[in-house]
Amino acid sequence: MIPFRTALGAVLRLRCPNCSQGNLFTDPNLLHLKNLDKMPHTCPHCGQDFKVEPEFYFGAMFISYILVAFIMFFIMGIDILLSGYLYLNELFLYLGIIALGYPYWFRVSRAIWLFIYVRWVQPNKNY
Ligand SMILES: [Zn+2]
Incomplete structure (x- = not known):
């Protein structure tokens, strides 16, 4: 099993959490929304299910909900700490950033979910 930090980096790069080599998604382009949820059945590199x-x-x-809520609270918290107030147009800017990042949040949430399974739940790790 690869080290925890390597696996976490693999998750952020949308790679297999078991070997950090194979792509988690068949189409790596985040702008192809039609193929956003298409994943191979197994890892092409190590065979992880x-x-x-x-x-x-x-x-x-x-x-995904926890991730987006955390990012919003973090960004808005920094803004409120620095300026003392959160303006309505800034709120819409942050909501726009979250909306534009949707394909990545969607995929990284799946990667985190699979990472949790591979790391702590999967019964036999004989890959
Ligand atoms: Zn793999």
């Missing part, structure tokens, strides 16, 4: 069970990535929805 990406389709663990039906509806496995349902839990990634909660990761």
Whole structure:
């Protein structure tokens, strides 16, 4: 098993959390929204199962919510700390940043969910 920090970097680069080499998604381009959720069944490099069970990535929805809420509170917190106030147009700017980053948040949430499974839940790690 690869070190924790390497695996975390692999998650941020949308790579396999088991080997950090194979792509998690068949189409790496984030602008191709039609293929946003298309993933291979197994890792092309190490054979890690990406389709663990039906509806496995349902839990990634909660990761996505936590991630986006954390980013928004972090950005708005920094803004309020520096300027003392959050203006309405700044709020719309931050919401726009979150909306534009949607493809990445969607995919990285799936990667984090799979990372949690591979790291702590997966019963036999004989890859
Ligand atoms: Zn792999």
